[in-house]
Amino acid sequence: MNRDAIRLDRVVRTFGTGDTAVTALHELSLAFAAGTFTAVMGPSGSGKSTLLQCAAGLDRPTSGSVLLGGTELTGLTENRLTRLRRDRIGFVFQAFNLLPTLTAEQNVALPLRLAGRRPSRAAVHDALARVGLTDRARHRPSELSGGQQQRVAIARALITRPDVLFGDEPTGALDSATSRDVLRMLRGMADDEGQTIVMVTHDPVAAAHADRVVFLADGRLDGALDAPSAEAVAARMTRMAATPC
Structure with a gap:
């Protein structure tokens, strides 16, 4: 049985105070097994990005706990949390966020250089x-296609061999053919290398590459699909959109 790479227990995330307070996550409990590929879906405003940010240590829950392996994130100092994110968590965004003046290998090496470590040529x-x-x-971003740039961004996230790779709409800026290539690559990383991947997406076709899709609605877990098909995911999203809040 797979151990949990990430576990959230009764996580609440509230923004603001008093009458203007907005709760993005409502006592959310959820686990992501090591070596699996999970997609997170839900309507706009359902809490997907907040979930990802809390799970990745980019945001602190208002209450509840987040564990990366056996490490409780919510009690760490900011310095320790920064080191943990640098060493054990990878993050890929919709925007590639590559530095245009650096080559692909220099962009990949950047996280280690920023951490004061000399990256080995072999690691890059x-x-x-x-x-x-x-x-x-040796190519700069302007000399690469969109799909190649996102692959460089993924390589940059993988340079530290992270426990978990998080993606926030990582194929959202790509055309459908390039998106499929990147998703097949991520699928292969989970299958062949045991990489744990958690990806927020709005695309049922992208979600169908995952082992499991979890659905959020109004900051709460609203079910899951194992071994999802694009058609089953799309039908579930359609039902969620038709359900009154």
């Missing part, structure tokens, strides 16, 4: 090899 080469871009190591 390995990260690029994992995303199939060793032949583009």
